[in-house]
Amino acid sequence: STGGTTAASKRACVILPDTQSSPRYEASDRPALNDALTAAGFEADIQNAQGDTAKYATIADQQLSKGCGVMILDDLQGAAVTVATKAKAQGIPSIAYDRPFAGADYYVSFDNEAVGGIEGTCIVDGLKAAGVDAKTASVVYVGGDPADGNAKMFHDGAVAVMSAAGIKPAFETPGTWDGAKAGTAFEQAYTTLGGKVDAVWVANDTNAASVITILDKNGKTIPVSGQDASVAGLQNVLLGKQTCTVYKPAKVEAAAASDLAIQILNGATPSVSKKLADGTPFVAVTPIKIVASSVIDVVTAGDAKASELCTAAVAAACTMYKVK
Amino acid sequence: MSNTSLATGHEGTLRDQATAYFQRIRSGEMGALPAVSALILLAILFSALSPFFLTKLNFANLFVQSAELAVLACALVFVLLLGEIDLAAGVTAGVGMALFVVLNQKMGIDPLLSVIAALAFGSLTGWIIGFFVAKIRVPSFVVTLGFFLGFQGLQLIMLGDGGIYRVDIPAIQAIMNSNMPEWAGWGMLAIMVVGSFLIALWDRSRRTRTGLATRPISMLFIRLAFMAVLGGIAVAILNENRSVSIKAIAGVPIVIPIVLVIVFIGTFVLDRTLFGRYLYAVGGNPEAGRRAGIDVAKIRIAAFMICSTLAVVSGLLHASRIGSVESTAGRTIVLNGVAAAVVGGVSLFGGRGRMMNAIVGALVISIIDNGLGLIGLPAGINFLVTGGVLVGAATIDALSRKRSGGSILRT
Amino acid sequence: MSNTSLATGHEGTLRDQATAYFQRIRSGEMGALPAVSALILLAILFSALSPFFLTKLNFANLFVQSAELAVLACALVFVLLLGEIDLAAGVTAGVGMALFVVLNQKMGIDPLLSVIAALAFGSLTGWIIGFFVAKIRVPSFVVTLGFFLGFQGLQLIMLGDGGIYRVDIPAIQAIMNSNMPEWAGWGMLAIMVVGSFLIALWDRSRRTRTGLATRPISMLFIRLAFMAVLGGIAVAILNENRSVSIKAIAGVPIVIPIVLVIVFIGTFVLDRTLFGRYLYAVGGNPEAGRRAGIDVAKIRIAAFMICSTLAVVSGLLHASRIGSVESTAGRTIVLNGVAAAVVGGVSLFGGRGRMMNAIVGALVISIIDNGLGLIGLPAGINFLVTGGVLVGAATIDALSRKRSGGSILRT
Amino acid sequence: MDTPLIELVGVKKSFGPVDVLKGIDFKAYAGKVTALVGDNGAGKSTLIKGLSGVQPFDEGTVRFDGHDVHIVNPKQASNLGIEVVYQDLALCENLDIVQNMFLGREEVAMGTLDEAAMEFAATKALQSLSVRTVKSVRQKVSSLSGGQRQTVAIGRTVLRNAKLVILDEPTAALGVAQTEQVLNLVRRLADNGIGVIIISHNLADVFQVADFISVLYLGGMVASLATADTNYNDVVGYITGTKSLEGAAS
Amino acid sequence: MDTPLIELVGVKKSFGPVDVLKGIDFKAYAGKVTALVGDNGAGKSTLIKGLSGVQPFDEGTVRFDGHDVHIVNPKQASNLGIEVVYQDLALCENLDIVQNMFLGREEVAMGTLDEAAMEFAATKALQSLSVRTVKSVRQKVSSLSGGQRQTVAIGRTVLRNAKLVILDEPTAALGVAQTEQVLNLVRRLADNGIGVIIISHNLADVFQVADFISVLYLGGMVASLATADTNYNDVVGYITGTKSLEGAAS
């Protein structure tokens, strides 16, 4: 049932991957996609696989049995590939959202290596500002869960920038998206290095928050990176405990994806100029580096509330950086 | 006063048998019945909530979606019967599949050989776990938690960071994604009905030869008719075109006979072999089993081997459905597998449970995702509702067991 | 032939007592001893592998890192003693903390009140779980699996939009990140030694008043001396500056007396109150407990309430150590909590276990992450080694219990 | 005679398809020993478990001290002053002898368990039962011999202030001397005005201590007699069904 | 006399600090009934469990049919033809009567359990033991009365071709008629050339069936006599420790 006026063809089916690796999917992507699609008069069936590939497949079955005009798939461990194939067999195009996978008709994403790149730059600049020579600096790497494909891209992007500046990892913890595990791992790295740590590349804000607590306890303030522009991340940036976070405005990414989806649902074939190596049309969205002075940008964009950021401990910093 | 001497329950007319059956039900020998009622209630609930629930397509979907969990739950029954647990069953399946793709995809080994290697790996894993549990007497919760962690590492090492491998072998893809021709569905049903008939005749002949009473033969016919009608309806529905797009989809999904064969063999082993008998005995009272001369350690090890091997089979179904093997495969499914078995009526304390319990329980757990998938709730609410429905289903189950079960106290 | 009539184990000289003690150990009443040996072996292993393992800083780290797990394991002891399980304990802590953040950070309610509300939420949760388990008789595995899922949803709903929240309350941050002044450490030790002395005296006076034999008083002094020396060494080490940076860090971490108080109260409740006695009785033989007139359901519900409430306390330690609360907190820790209790010597089948078992078990599990963290392996290998070490530790534990335990068969 | 301490009228109990008690009348008096005898599986233990609330009756009336009571759990029986030694003992193997003997009736002083008082009383109680081979009252019950366990279970009744003591085959596992002590105990309890119901297959013992004998046969009460008015052979006849009192029973 | 079927020399067993068997000598003969008596906790069951491999002895020699054997688990005992009814029965409550009676010795036909044959044989065996109240041989053991369970356990020995049958207090829970049948069974077994060891506190029964009587006292063997050469009072004396044979024991 391609095109036409059937109910199915007015539905956009969206599958988000999990709730563990990042709060963004439920907190940002879902409302943004939902708003954009429904505003255009389409029905949005958005579901989250909750980190389970079997559930991912089940959700796809269920969405397809109700009918979809287009699928927006945020991949989980490759589960999207079979879903896209099934969809294609029914004449339904699919858009790879945020994470690439084979067989998608379109790909919309932040460039995840670029996200890592921003984090890397953050560390390099931070060291420079602290007057530490990058080549001799002792930098600990606290990466994300290696089972997550994105974690590898963040890592590769960050390492490319940092090694170009001459940084070699002094210690690399086993990757995880679990704050408590990251905290313990970093504390042990710190002990092993005898406290000689000049900067910590951390893949996201959750891990960064625990690393910062350990640094606080030991009376250290050094460059630390992160991403997601979460409440804690922005607060840490304001407090000067985290050098930067990477803001990936879901609204922008969602807008790009829903733009494609709406065109497809309207029976048009969207034209996209950029292509991936394998020829997949690619819409890139730019991640934004956030430092203390630009936290206000996130608030202005509506992705953080000043009232939540400016708790007692952060109030002074909020005033200083004009976060209201 | 009638001094009934040593009946066996095989005596009496059809009417007596029916009365006895309902009395047994009332007195708490419910088996999978409470879980079946939970299943029916959930089905009614979801039909009310979504017009798509009662479609032919969704009917087929439910079976395919639950197959992986059903096989895993069947696997777990073997260790649960002993009062043990295998937290590693899911990741064992995951490593089994990782091994499969490494052998087949990376090293170019024949798919069939690779599958056999994966199954062999499952058996070996079960043997090792069983060895720790049975010989060294480490609690299975701890051993299998260790394997649960360790195997996550193995998966990462075998498939690489963020590693995902496509499984492109048509035979494997077909299991969960293709259907049998129409005639094969009917053939399958015929084999089941005729097979049941022959087995029942064989049992009867053994009894009559010994001079023991047998149940009225009409009972057997009623049972077979019941099976034929229910099965016939299911096959007929599945044989119609259920596609919502141009490409026709019809026929009994290939996975259904596979699961049925597993259930049949499993039930046969549990009910009719020495091993099965000893499994129940050791699960009920290990010391009594030991004193009766049963090699308790051997039974335990064998149970873990069957569990891990069947877990790899469920991994195969996973790979077939997802179309790929990922480095996190199997981490979350095992708790659902245990829950399926328990909701279906298998005791966590050993000694009570059958294959059918696992199957019905798996359908209960799977129908939750199936139904909620048609409704499409945000993750937070979805989690909340899933948890709530699980507790609700278990409550129906517990309440129906309890009403009558009050009397089944340990004397 | 000496017809010893009805001894109690309190009779005899110091020498007799010592002999009896070692014979008890040999005959399998090992308590936490096997776990202690596993702990010592792991410590030796890691000292050999990393020169940083035996540093003052790491010594303090180990205690702080294990506190959250230790309190969770203590919480779980209460339900494990009944032969039940609480898979939701971790996420109960998570939701408790989410509630705390919402009340305190988002709604500006006083931190103390918010903590109290979180604890009250824990008790309520425990009550509901206990109700399902004790009154409706749903297996705790299934109820708490339902809560495990449902509460993940609650966490997302409560904290999803901001993802992760800093906990900026100095009092809470201090628990895991600050230390007591030197004198307070010594004071704590003094209170422990003097307190133990007074309690022992009180017990003796009760016995002598009734005319019962007491152990030689010299035994008490030996025990106290032991405690004072070991404790003294620990306090002395912790009171030295262990910092590797400019800021001095010295003193007993504040969390240590908190955990000790929990252990003390827990032990007191288990050993010296009616509730504790009934907990063991119901765990050992629920039917015997019921026949003795114990309100079994009440005991079960109370155990789940204590478990969930203490779980929220462990959540508080989590928030303090991580400095933040995230919407996924507590999902993975619960299996470790159960493993800690079991490795420490708590039986999964109910009726056997003490607070000290949980503490020692938590140290065993925590030392694995602590030691491996110093070595810095890639995730895959780290998982593999963690799993292996866990099985290894449990094996040491099982072997030392087994050698002697062979005779402890059910008669 | 005065009001029975306990009186059952028409009590019934079935387990699913099996009718175990088919409308039983039964009485026992304060200060008297009433023996309940019957073949294996006659329903003796089931009768006792109904009376003590362990497995409540399905139908019928129970009167205690002349008042209708409705006993649906053991706690209620215990509150009425009914103390039972069950055939299957129901001890907690993970607890020690003292803890088992005081289970549900612990001595508490200042909010905490008074272990010393309990240890003292338990020791005394066991000594009164001729216990010689138990090494320590702090031994776990799991390490006791069959007879020692039996003694521990019986010992519980010595410690209580019960109005009605029910003993289901108390001497089955006991040695010669211990059996003698238990029969003494039974007599002593009755002499102190307590009602005692004793179940036993040992008719010699029954004739030695019982004032009344009630015989169950296949779930029906076939005879209730004063010991003085009957003899060994008659009772065996009732038990094995070769004799019946009123020609009436089921 | 000919070689004993079973002979123990100096066997010892302790549980941690507790010495339960302090060097025991014991003999039993094929075709004879040997009674093992003694006070509660004397060590009778421990002796039996050592012999059957349930709780192997710590020290000492065991000879079976004149050969030294080393029995460390029940399977070995079973292979030698030793069949035991334990005092604590050890039945699987989740299995039915037939399944329990054949546990470990199932009839198999064409690779599968021959339920019909087992059901038939079990029914016969129970009938031979005067079982009247059991409703169905397919009943779960969990639903049986104390005496019914005892009968099921004893019934197992009827089904086997054993060389040595050991019964630990087999009649403790049995009714009058059933006790009689079990004593008959014991005699019948012995008359068929099987060695029988029976433990009992009921000396009347012992004197009725036993050819020899061995008395344990506090873990030591104080007397081993032919029944013909002794009497009730003497045996009670040995059991309670007021009399000792060689003035030697422990």
Ligand SMILES: Nc1ncnc2c1ncn2[C@@H]1O[C@H](COP(=O)(O)OP(=O)(O)OP(=O)(O)O)[C@@H](O)[C@H]1O
């Ligand atoms: N839960 C149950 N389900 C089914 N039948 C039961 C159950 N409990 C007891 N019975 C049956 O009830 C009958 C009476 O049992 P009960 O235990 O009262 O006998 P009893 O007179 O105490 O015998 P004994 O002298 O052997 O102890 C028996 O036939 C037994 O099989």
Ligand SMILES: Nc1ncnc2c1ncn2[C@@H]1O[C@H](COP(=O)(O)OP(=O)(O)OP(=O)(O)O)[C@@H](O)[C@H]1O
């Ligand atoms: N596992 C154990 N640990 C410690 N002591 C034990 C253990 N098992 C048995 N005993 C002790 O050994 C002694 C002998 O026990 P056994 O069971 O052999 O006695 P018995 O002669 O069979 O007595 P009964 O006539 O009561 O059955 C008892 O005092 C008992 O307490």
Ligand SMILES: O[C@@H]1[C@@H](O)[C@H](O)OC[C@H]1O
């Ligand atoms: O935003 C990040 C997401 O893209 C990644 O997949 O998981 C970690 C998150 O922090």
Ligand SMILES: [Mg+2]
């Ligand atoms: Mg009885």
Ligand SMILES: [Mg+2]
């Ligand atoms: Mg004995």
